[in-house]
Amino acid sequence: MDNQYQKLKNADLDHVRHAIRSGQYRSHTAGLGQGFLQANLAILPQEYALDFMRFCQRNPKPCPLTGVSDTGNPMMFTMGRDIDIRTDVPAYNVYRNGALDHDCHDILDVWSSDMVVFALGCSFTFEHALIRDGIPIWHIDHDKTVPMFRSNIDTVPSGPFRGKMVVSMRAIPKSRVQDAIDISRKFPLAHGGPVHWGDPRDIGIQSLDAPDWGDAAPVPDDHVPVFWACGVTPQVAIEAAKLPLCITHKPGHMLITDVRDDAEIPVLT
Amino acid sequence: MDNQYQKLKNADLDHVRHAIRSGQYRSHTAGLGQGFLQANLAILPQEYALDFMRFCQRNPKPCPLTGVSDTGNPMMFTMGRDIDIRTDVPAYNVYRNGALDHDCHDILDVWSSDMVVFALGCSFTFEHALIRDGIPIWHIDHDKTVPMFRSNIDTVPSGPFRGKMVVSMRAIPKSRVQDAIDISRKFPLAHGGPVHWGDPRDIGIQSLDAPDWGDAAPVPDDHVPVFWACGVTPQVAIEAAKLPLCITHKPGHMLITDVRDDAEIPVLT
Numbered sequence: 001m002d003n004q005y006q007k008l009k010n011a012d013l014d015h016v017r018h019a020i021r022s023g024q025y026r027s028h029t030a031g032l033g034q035g036f037l038q039a040n041l042a043i044l045p046q047e048y049a050l051d052f053m054r055f056c057q058r059n060p061k062p063c064p065l066t067g068v069s070d071t072g073n074p075m076m077f078t079m080g081r082d083i084d085i086r087t088d089v090p091a092y093n094v095y096r097n098g099a100l101d102h103d104c105h106d107i108l109d110v111w112s113s114d115m116v117v118f119a120l121g122c123s124f125t126f127e128h129a130l131i132r133d134g135i136p137i138w139h140i141d142h143d144k145t146v147p148m149f150r151s152n153i154d155t156v157p158s159g160p161f162r163g164k165m166v167v168s169m170r171a172i173p174k175s176r177v178q179d180a181i182d183i184s185r186k187f188p189l190a191h192g193g194p195v196h197w198g199d200p201r202d203i204g205i206q207s208l209d210a211p212d213w214g215d216a217a218p219v220p221d222d223h224v225p226v227f228w229a230c231g232v233t234p235q236v237a238i239e240a241a242k243l244p245l246c247i248t249h250k251p252g253h254m255l256i257t258d259v260r261d262d263a264e265i266p267v268l269t
Numbered sequence: 270m271d272n273q274y275q276k277l278k279n280a281d282l283d284h285v286r287h288a289i290r291s292g293q294y295r296s297h298t299a300g301l302g303q304g305f306l307q308a309n310l311a312i313l314p315q316e317y318a319l320d321f322m323r324f325c326q327r328n329p330k331p332c333p334l335t336g337v338s339d340t341g342n343p344m345m346f347t348m349g350r351d352i353d354i355r356t357d358v359p360a361y362n363v364y365r366n367g368a369l370d371h372d373c374h375d376i377l378d379v380w381s382s383d384m385v386v387f388a389l390g391c392s393f394t395f396e397h398a399l400i401r402d403g404i405p406i407w408h409i410d411h412d413k414t415v416p417m418f419r420s421n422i423d424t425v426p427s428g429p430f431r432g433k434m435v436v437s438m439r440a441i442p443k444s445r446v447q448d449a450i451d452i453s454r455k456f457p458l459a460h461g462g463p464v465h466w467g468d469p470r471d472i473g474i475q476s477l478d479a480p481d482w483g484d485a486a487p488v489p490d491d492h493v494p495v496f497w498a499c500g501v502t503p504q505v506a507i508e509a510a511k512l513p514l515c516i517t518h519k520p521g522h523m524l525i526t527d528v529r530d531d532a533e534i535p536v537l538t
Binding site for chain 1: 315318319322323326327328329332334336337339340347363385401427429449454457461534536
């Protein structure tokens with residue numbers, strides 16, 4: 001896979017999508033399709049779609065909606081000229097009654113005519129902007145997964161969807177914290193500005209050494225831990241809602257869209 | 270009413286809301302509750318809510334969603350501590366089967382347990398920001414309504430909701446056009462950056478002298494007509510969909526929320 005990843009890293013979008021659709025490439029998407037928006041996924045029966053969409057609207061930092069399919073239509077036409085959501089993501093997790101049932105590389109057999117697809121912006125977009133501005137991101141430099149924590153911040157509930165906000169932590173040099181805030185606020189579709197910076201205990205996190213997801217990351221002297229709302233939040237809310245069926249991307253294995261990373265709106269025109 | 274408007278102009282938000290709720294104040298809201306977000310309204314039966322919410326997500330410039338109620342709950346709790354949508358707007362239009370049925374000052378008798386309220390950001394927010402930056406807005410200086418035009422730009426359809434985008438025009442001094450673009454792009458919940466500037470015929474507008482809604486405004490020498498997506502767009506889409514019942518605010522008579530004008534997200538925390 002590694003060899004193939006290196007090849008795809010410099011390939012154009014059509015190439016990358018074809019490799020994923022055909023099942024040749026089944027690994028993570030960080031660094032692929034550079035310059036284009038990547039998205040988290042939640043695929044639910046229509047019965048729950050209005051409540052989930054309200055949940056996203058009420059919690060725009062953890063759940064920045066970038067696209068919603070028509071019911072039963074697997075083509076994400078607002079985000080790409082030819083994106084079939086059943087095949088164009090490298091790996092999926094299928095949940096039944098709130099528990100992981102299996103993972104897979106396409107969902108052709110699970111898809112049905114009452115499904116609605118939700119695509120949600122992810123942190124890649126603002127991380128790239130921070131790096132472009134010279135702010136180092138430790139987990140990227142060290143090829144790790146960003147550390148994520150269950151905070152004590154309540155989400156705004158909607159129907160069966162509720163729970164605490166999950167946050168991701170990046171240690172930012174003290175002198176660049178304001179820059180990091182200002183830059184990330186420019187990307188409301190990629191979690192926007194941080195929800196907290198400074199003492200982790202203020203948001204119910206007792207130790208940075210034991211993230212609930214991802215890898216622990218150091219906070220060197222003269223650095224401040226900065227916390228952004230995280231796309232795991234809706235996954236946790238969905239699991240807690242114990243829907244009969246729900247499909248997500250496998251973490252790190254995102255949907256790559258045709259929308260430019262810096263587009264004002266996530267809709268092709 | 271004019272006397273009362275002058276008094277309310279300097280009143281705090283609770284005062285303004287009480288005057289509206291009690292029916293003492295029934296006129297337009299421009300300039301009231303300064304510093305707080307105002308919103309356009311669309312109230313629909315739940316049957317159409319998911320399609321309409323998808324329409325807003327796909328057309329975020331004309332339809333920037335700032336709040337969605339729970340079905341049957343008239344309290345807009347994400348945008349205010351005590352906003353009852355049935356009484357807290359100065360005037361409403363009630364449509365039946367796509368045609369205006371009547372206007373009124375509360376909707377206590379029309380409201381039912383299957384209604385969903387959609388609040389949409391409006392242009393006041395970015396206009397204030399332009400004025401603060403020294404960019405003159407003719408229709409405000411002359412106490413007129415902004416000129417609005419049916420363009421030839423298609424919206425992205427969703428279910429029964431579709432149609433052309435309605436745009437509003439402001440003549441901006443040539444030297445300030447880029448500033449106007451940059452400033453308004455900072456307000457994605459208030460229509461964001463303009464959709465066009467320059468020759469109106471490029472977007473299907475034959476004459477600026479005959480707006481489809483509002484008052485004609487001059488374009489002086491050294492000024493450029495700049496067009497923003499307009500909140501009348503969803504009203505036109507809703508009328509065309511001929512829903513059995515739909516309620517909107519009466520143009521200019523908006524919902525005043527507890528959300529600050531410059532809030533990063535339109536959700537009280």
